[in-house]
Amino acid sequence: MSSELSRVYDPKAHEERLGAWWEAQGFFQPETQAQLGQLDPEKPPFVIPMPPPNVTGALHLGHAIMDAVEDFLVRAKRQQGYPALWIPGTDHAGIATQSIVERFLEESGSSRQAIGRAAFEQEVWSWKEEYHGRISGQQRRLGISCDWQRERFTLDPNLSRAVRTSFVRLYEEGLIYRGDYLVNWSPKLQTAVSDLEVEYEEMEGTLYTFKYRLQGSDDYIPVATTRPETVLGDTGLAVHPDDERYGPLAGRHVLVPLQDRPIPVVADDAVDLSFGTGAFKITPGHDHTDYEVGQRHGLPCLAIFDRNAHLNETTGKFAGLSREEGRVQIWADMEAQGLTLKTEPHTVRVPRSQRSGEIIEPMISTQWFVKMEEMAQRAKEAVETGQIEIVPSSFAKVYFHWLDNIRDWCISRQLWWGHRIPVWYGPDGHMFCAMDAEEAHARAQCHYGAPTRLEQDADVLDTWYSSGLWPFSILGWPEQTEDYARYYPASVLETGYDILFFWVARMIMLGLKLTGQVPFRTVYLHGLVRAEDGKKMSKSEDNAVDPLDVILEYGADALRFALLTGISPGNDLTVQTSRFENNRNFANKVWNAFRFLRFHAEGRTLPLTQPENVFLTTYALPAPELLTLADRWILARLAKVTRDAEGLLAAWQIGEMGKSLYDFIWHELCDWYVEAAKITLRGAESEKAQATVQVLAHVLGQSMRYLHPYLPFLTEAIWQELPSLPSVIPTIMLARWGDISAAVDSQALTDFGLLQKIVRAIRNLRAEYKIDPGLRLKVQMTCQSRPALLTANQGLLAALARLDASESRFGLGWAKPDRCITLTVEEVTIYFPWTGVLDMEAEKQRLQAQSDDLQGQLQRVRQLLANTSFVSRAPAEVVTREREKSVKLEWESHQIKQRLQEIQG
Numbered sequence: 001m002s003s004e005l006s007r008v009y010d011p012k013a014h015e016e017r018l019g020a021w022w023e024a025q026g027f028f029q030p031e032t033q034a035q036l037g038q039l040d041p042e043k044p045p046f047v048i049p050m051p052p053p054n055v056t057g058a059l060h061l062g063h064a065i066m067d068a069v070e071d072f073l074v075r076a077k078r079q080q081g082y083p084a085l086w087i088p089g090t091d092h093a094g095i096a097t098q099s100i101v102e103r104f105l106e107e108s109g110s111s112r113q114a115i116g117r118a119a120f121e122q123e124v125w126s127w128k129e130e131y132h133g134r135i136s137g138q139q140r141r142l143g144i145s146c147d148w149q150r151e152r153f154t155l156d157p158n159l160s161r162a163v164r165t166s167f168v169r170l171y172e173e174g175l176i177y178r179g180d181y182l183v184n185w186s187p188k189l190q191t192a193v194s195d196l197e198v199e200y201e202e203m204e205g206t207l208y209t210f211k212y213r214l215q216g217s218d219d220y221i222p223v224a225t226t227r228p229e230t231v232l233g234d235t236g237l238a239v240h241p242d243d244e245r246y247g248p249l250a251g252r253h254v255l256v257p258l259q260d261r262p263i264p265v266v267a268d269d270a271v272d273l274s275f276g277t278g279a280f281k282i283t284p285g286h287d288h289t290d291y292e293v294g295q296r297h298g299l300p301c302l303a304i305f306d307r308n309a310h311l312n313e314t315t316g317k318f319a320g321l322s323r324e325e326g327r328v329q330i331w332a333d334m335e336a337q338g339l340t341l342k343t344e345p346h347t348v349r350v351p352r353s354q355r356s357g358e359i360i361e362p363m364i365s366t367q368w369f370v371k372m373e374e375m376a377q378r379a380k381e382a383v384e385t386g387q388i389e390i391v392p393s394s395f396a397k398v399y400f401h402w403l404d405n406i407r408d409w410c411i412s413r414q415l416w417w418g419h420r421i422p423v424w425y426g427p428d429g430h431m432f433c434a435m436d437a438e439e440a441h442a443r444a445q446c447h448y449g450a451p452t453r454l455e456q457d458a459d460v461l462d463t464w465y466s467s468g469l470w471p472f473s474i475l476g477w478p479e480q481t482e483d484y485a486r487y488y489p490a491s492v493l494e495t496g497y498d499i500l501f502f503w504v505a506r507m508i509m510l511g512l513k514l515t516g517q518v519p520f521r522t523v524y525l526h527g528l529v530r531a532e533d534g535k536k537m538s539k540s541e542d543n544a545v546d547p548l549d550v551i552l553e554y555g556a557d558a559l560r561f562a563l564l565t566g567i568s569p570g571n572d573l574t575v576q577t578s579r580f581e582n583n584r585n586f587a588n589k590v591w592n593a594f595r596f597l598r599f600h601a602e603g604r605t606l607p608l609t610q611p612e613n614v615f616l617t618t619y620a621l622p623a624p625e626l627l628t629l630a631d632r633w634i635l636a637r638l639a640k641v642t643r644d645a646e647g648l649l650a651a652w653q654i655g656e657m658g659k660s661l662y663d664f665i666w667h668e669l670c671d672w673y674v675e676a677a678k679i680t681l682r683g684a685e686s687e688k689a690q691a692t693v694q695v696l697a698h699v700l701g702q703s704m705r706y707l708h709p710y711l712p713f714l715t716e717a718i719w720q721e722l723p724s725l726p727s728v729i730p731t732i733m734l735a736r737w738g739d740i741s742a743a744v745d746s747q748a749l750t751d752f753g754l755l756q757k758i759v760r761a762i763r764n765l766r767a768e769y770k771i772d773p774g775l776r777l778k779v780q781m782t783c784q785s786r787p788a789l790l791t792a793n794q795g796l797l798a799a800l801a802r803l804d805a806s807e808s809r810f811g812l813g814w815a816k817p818d819r820c821i822t823l824t825v826e827e828v829t830i831y832f833p834w835t836g837v838l839d840m841e842a843e844k845q846r847l848q849a850q851s852d853d854l855q856g857q858l859q860r861v862r863q864l865l866a867n868t869s870f871v872s873r874a875p876a877e878v879v880t881r882e883r884e885k886s887v888k889l890e891w892e893s894h895q896i897k898q899r900l901q902e903i904q905g
């Protein structure tokens with residue numbers, strides 16, 4: 001125990017030191033819990049697989065909230081005696097990481113094509129090593145208690161083996177196939193991207209209306225589009241079968257503008273009669289909806305754009321033009337031929353790549369796909385039957401909707417960084433899917449009858465494919481390792497609601513398919529972290545806050561507590577700097593309560609309990625007869641708050657649990673109880689003083705256990721300085737939470753609650769009448785039902801309300817003095833003689849002015865409510881609000897008049 005403690009809690013003096021000590025001692029590992037005998041043998045493992053952050057740079061507060069929530073859950077479960085395992089790791093993030101390294105090469109005058117695939121991969125590995133260190137350094141400074149010895153990376157050899165194993169199995173079952181399909185093509189990244197990696201932006205555009213001439217006729221069908229450049233890729237014109245204007249034309253042919261190529265008119269229910277002219281041009285090769293219509297009617301797909309999203313050679317003179325240039329030129333040529341009708345402003349939804357920001361071009365491309373229908377159905381049933389719980393439950397509907405409308409998953413990417421597709425091609429194009437090149441060549445030799453040169457598929461797998469295996473690949477799957485047998489399935493998958501489809505649904509589908517089990521029991525979805533202006537916090541918005549900057553100024557605990565008490569499942573959190581400052585002040589408040597205990601515990605013996613499990617050891621409580629009312633009250637409040645805390649945790653209300661502990665520790669323990677304890681501790685040698693120190697030690701020690709998952713560094717720093725306990729329980733991290741079945745002393749809550757109300761009433765009177773805070777007031781209190789409560793606690797009341805104890809009266813039978821103010825608190829009447837304390841003339845003037853103002857407001861509201869036109873025409877909520885205002889003003893006016901009467905006596 002240190003001889004001196006700083007007056008102000010300094011996070012810099014404790015955080016890095018304690019973090020390194022925790023890790024060195026192995027406290028983050030469930031094996032250490034077992035070796036020390038801390039575990040409850042009846043409790044199963046509690047496991048969280050960390051959502052692996054991308055190795056694309058430093059983390060921001062959006063990542064910090066995820067780490068804080070998961071660390072909270074792991075620390076809480078560890079303290080409750082569960083074998084707690086939190087496995088950390090990082091994701092190679094194919095598109096994102098490759099894009100960053102390519103930009104780096106471009107800035108240095110090079111490119112990945114110039115240096116070749118092998119050298120480029122080495123460049124990316126170097127990037128990964130640098131930024132992995134930054135990420136893990138940030139996480140350690142935040143104090144997260146994951147098992148760093150089990151850290152994983154999605155390109156680790158064992159995880160790569162899991163990826164290849166899963167691919168081969170699904171391929172052999174016919175669930176992975178290669179084919180031509182319409183995909184979202186990123187011209188800048190030169191790769192296909194997932195539907196989920198496309199973000200839509202509303203922009204002001206133009207709606208172009210033009211003529212589609214009927215073959216063999218001078219008539220035409222008017223058609224509207226926002227992309228006239230795609231007209232050269234049209235292979236059909238769709239009309240609604242119920243459209244009296246164009247429906248009868250189904251089966252006829254029209255001529256593509258500028259080409260006079262005949263295409264059929266088809267009838268389809270997908271046509272939206274409210275858009276444009278009610279007739280739709282169909283470009284199956286460059287629009288997802290058109291592709292589906294084209295499939296239904298057997299329309300061919302024409303590709304008119306190259307991989308750079310420039311018009312290709314099939315478009316003749318327009319070849320080489322960008323989409324924007326082609327739009328202008330094609331419309332001009334149509335105008336010259338008299339085919340245009342009009343243009344008008346129109347809001348369009350533009351698809352953009354989430355990674356690079358450029359406009360996506362739907363294109364037909366040869367890609368690898370996973371069949372999703374069967375796996376999606378099983379994933380849906382897992383939630384419907386309760387095998388997996390989604391928190392909050394409202395997101396289950398969103399999850400079901402996506403699964404019900406799922407399309408096959410495009411899993412190939414035209415990148416160099418990632419898991420290479422484990423397929424090799426023979427000279428005749430025959431495919432060999434295998435675990436490695438050696439196995440592929442062995443199969444090729446059997447197929448061709450001789451050794452044959454093979455080429456591996458150049459594409460890599462979508463990052464979400466490998467991360468979809470994360471809950472079981474990190475435990476050693478496909479091998480039947482001890483970790484896999486003990487820790488799979490995981491208990492909780494905690495992540496942001498924005499990747500429910502990117503990642504969560506895919507983990508569920510792949511987990512069920514490949515392991516036969518759900519990958520986790522609960523999905524906890526936190527909200528997004530938003531900047532003070534309400535925008536989503538992200539690197540692309542340039543509003544991301546580095547957690548280290550916050551930690552350096554306010555401390556890791558202040559940051560964690562702001563994040564954890566600001567959340568509720570599924571709701572966004574707006575970060576405000578004032579929260580960090582307030583939590584730093586809270587840490588100081590707790591620290592000084594501990595210093596108060598340390599001062600009064602000096603030279604005393606604080607006995608400990610001796611439970612069966614040593615990690616349940618607490619400070620023993622004194623005999624009941626030695627307890628003051630304040631002692632009984634704080635013990636009752638502790639029992640209530642800890643019971644509520646465990647209930648809130650079970651209901652996933654982490655933020656509410658933190659707020660409850662905050663209010664209890666700051667406002668009840670530090671403000672009310674410590675102040676009450678000072679009165680008892682004036683008699684330092686008394687038995688009651690010893691009892692109060694024991695109660696304070698017990699309550700503070702138990703409070704720190706429950707506060708630990710929120711503020712791990714502060715609580716550990718206090719724990720290490722407590723008398724005796726650290727020699728029994730080496731770290732608060734393993735200190736078990738207490739028994740919540742103890743009865744709550746309701747009488748103590750009622751009695752002390754009444755004293756609190758009396759004190760607050762007198763404090764409010766002081767504030768209202770602007771009485772000097774240092775002046776001790778003379779009052780008379782009378783209570784017919786419980787006079788003994790007042791007389792027994794007159795010292796406490798005098799100290800907390802700053803009363804003159806020698807001149808005040810408490811109990812029964814006090815007559816109302818002349819010239820006084822009367823306060824009523826439940827059954828207690830308080831008389832405050834104001835002679836010599838208040839300037840009554842000035843007070844009369846103040847109250848009269850206040851009364852006049854209230855009367856004026858009340859008259860205006862009454863006139864408004866008397867106006868039948870207002871009452872009948874105004875919205876109901878407005879009328880209700882005015883009536884409520886009237887009642888409130890009447891009550892306030894009555895109170896002021898009463899005070900004036902008392903003063904005028």
